[in-house]
Amino acid sequence: MSAPPLLETLGLSRTFPGVRALDRVDFRLFPGEIHTLMGQNGAGKSTLINVLTGVHEPEAGEIRLAGQAVRFATPQEAEAAGIQTLYQEVNLCPNLSVAENIFAGRQPRKRGLIDWKSIHRRAAEALAELNLSLDVTQSLDTYPIAMQQMVAIARAVSVDARILILDEPTSSLDEGEVARLFDVLRKLKASGIAILFVTHFLEQTYAISDRITVMRNGEREGEYLAADLPVQTLVAKMVGLKDAGERLVHPEPPRADMPNEAAQAQAPYLAAQGVARRGVLNPLDLEVQPGQILGLAGLLGSGRTETARLLFGADRADAGDVRIDGKTVKLSSPRDAVRHGMAYCPEDRKKEGIVADLSIRENIVLALQAQRGWWRMISRARQRELANDYIEQLGIKARDAEQPIGLLSGGNQQKVLLARWLATNPRLLILDEPTRGIDVAAKFEIMDRVRALCAKGLGILFISSEISEVVRVSDRIAVLRDRRKVAELAGAKRSEHEVYDLIAGDRR
Ligand SMILES: Nc1ncnc2c1ncn2[C@@H]1O[C@H](COP(=O)(O)OP(=O)(O)OP(=O)(O)O)[C@@H](O)[C@H]1O
Numbered sequence: 001m002s003a004p005p006l007l008e009t010l011g012l013s014r015t016f017p018g019v020r021a022l023d024r025v026d027f028r029l030f031p032g033e034i035h036t037l038m039g040q041n042g043a044g045k046s047t048l049i050n051v052l053t054g055v056h057e058p059e060a061g062e063i064r065l066a067g068q069a070v071r072f073a074t075p076q077e078a079e080a081a082g083i084q085t086l087y088q089e090v091n092l093c094p095n096l097s098v099a100e101n102i103f104a105g106r107q108p109r110k111r112g113l114i115d116w117k118s119i120h121r122r123a124a125e126a127l128a129e130l131n132l133s134l135d136v137t138q139s140l141d142t143y144p145i146a147m148q149q150m151v152a153i154a155r156a157v158s159v160d161a162r163i164l165i166l167d168e169p170t171s172s173l174d175e176g177e178v179a180r181l182f183d184v185l186r187k188l189k190a191s192g193i194a195i196l197f198v199t200h201f202l203e204q205t206y207a208i209s210d211r212i213t214v215m216r217n218g219e220r221e222g223e224y225l226a227a228d229l230p231v232q233t234l235v236a237k238m239v240g241l242k243d244a245g246e247r248l249v250h251p252e253p254p255r256a257d258m259p260n261e262a263a264q265a266q267a268p269y270l271a272a273q274g275v276a277r278r279g280v281l282n283p284l285d286l287e288v289q290p291g292q293i294l295g296l297a298g299l300l301g302s303g304r305t306e307t308a309r310l311l312f313g314a315d316r317a318d319a320g321d322v323r324i325d326g327k328t329v330k331l332s333s334p335r336d337a338v339r340h341g342m343a344y345c346p347e348d349r350k351k352e353g354i355v356a357d358l359s360i361r362e363n364i365v366l367a368l369q370a371q372r373g374w375w376r377m378i379s380r381a382r383q384r385e386l387a388n389d390y391i392e393q394l395g396i397k398a399r400d401a402e403q404p405i406g407l408l409s410g411g412n413q414q415k416v417l418l419a420r421w422l423a424t425n426p427r428l429l430i431l432d433e434p435t436r437g438i439d440v441a442a443k444f445e446i447m448d449r450v451r452a453l454c455a456k457g458l459g460i461l462f463i464s465s466e467i468s469e470v471v472r473v474s475d476r477i478a479v480l481r482d483r484r485k486v487a488e489l490a491g492a493k494r495s496e497h498e499v500y501d502l503i504a505g506d507r508r
């Protein structure tokens with residue numbers, strides 16, 4: 001690069017109790033480039049961003065903006081200097097309108113008064129850039145999480161910034177939305193903006209990056225031109241191996257056809273018939289056998305999460321029949337579902353999942369304790385044992401089981417959430433985007449573990465916006481489109497291509 005870096009760090013360090021999150025990191029970001037930070041969960045990516053933007057103070061090292069040493073005491077100061085950031089955990093206000101979220105803190109005013117008309121118009125324009133038309137006066141929480149994420153992105157890109165930082169903005173977006181976001185990023189890049197991007201999706205990394213910085217254990221492992229870094233080498237560098245990337249990127253073929261004939265023949269654990277909710281889901285039939293993984297594929301808004309919520313009793317169905325072990329049951333609350341051996345790991349870990357102030361141990365035992373009833377407390381010793389077991393099994397990176405979960409990296413919080421539901425020893429586990437934010441290496445390990453549980457008779461309903469992942473792990477795939485099941489694929493029919501065709505439907 002001929003131009004000097006726009007943003008640069010020299011020997012940047014930051015320690016948290018028990019962990020060196022950043023260890024003398026040198027990093028450079030050039031104008032007009034898209035630069036991706038890669039690294040395993042807990043490698044220090046978000047911490048680097050947080051220190052750059054005044055969320056955390058560095059304890060050593062220097063930050064330079066356009067050659068000048070800077071130190072931001074708050075994220076607002078970084079914003080004022082032209083650095084716009086979308087943090088990993090989207091921090092919007094669910095009760096405010098879409099427009100208010102896009103302009104919160106910087107509302108245009110007319111003669112001292114907030115100019116609502118202009119806010120609404122400009123919010124709609126910002127969304128139109130992303131090819132979205134939402135009712136900007138609606139409160140944000142009326143939209144699904146992926147849409148909320150698009151709103152956060154619209155907020156980030158709607159300001160004149162010199163630097164745009166996006167920490168895992170695509171973790172809950174479908175392919176169309178990712179494509180739209182990337183179009184916008186390319187436009188911004190062409191206008192000279194420097195973009196720092198974090199993702200765990202290898203394909204996205206290569207689709208958009210000019211340059212890649214790999215982080216490992218708080219250190220900068222290296223900086224590369226994307227074009228010069230083969231994907232296997234990248235993965236090997238992330239995990240700290242010389243060259244084991246191949247195995248990690250392509251670790252397993254899709255499931256063999258009918259891998260589990262015994263399970264096929266078994267009576268379903270759960271059978272839903274005509275389950276529906278007006279305006280949310282059209283009547284739908286589903287069966288999950290013990291030992292089987294039923295994948296739910298579909299675009300955002302196709303009804304995947306809605307299906308999961310109805311089956312789990314989180315929302316009330318207004319038609320249909322659900323049988324468990326052949327007997328009709330009434331699932332009018334998650335508590336009913338849990339009592340029948342169901343568990344639901346939801347997609348929105350912040351809203352429905354973690355309790356940030358509680359320890360990892362407390363977060364893990366939460367569902368199990370609720371299932372047993374609070375009058376039968378699980379002993380401290382047993383709680384510790386459970387927590388340590390899962391920390392080890394799922395490779396949760398933490399100081400110890402007593403650390404508050406809010407202090408873990410995003411991907412590690414997700415693992416704790418999964419542990420919580422595995423700990424209940426369910427018969428049917430609903431996994432809604434379970435590998436969201438989880439690094440490539442850990443992703444395969446986690447799905448292996450889940451499949452091992454299947455071999456012991458656990459049934460799984462698996463939701464993921466990554467079609468390749470759904471195809472790889474599922475025995476059968478129910479394809480949803482426009483809140484309706486349009487097909488079910490089994491055996492040799494399960495291919496990514498087939499699923500894409502069905503999802504696209506008439507739109508192709
Ligand atoms: N506020 C905090 N207090 C204590 N420890 C923290 C804090 N923030 C981060 N850490 C620790 O610093 C390390 C790096 O975390 P960081 O969030 O930067 O990882 P990451 O690379 O963004 O991971 P992920 O891919 O999971 O998002 C982790 O061990 C994490 O637990």
Ligand SMILES: [Mg+2]
Pocket residue numbers: 045046047088167409410411
């Ligand atoms: Mg992170």
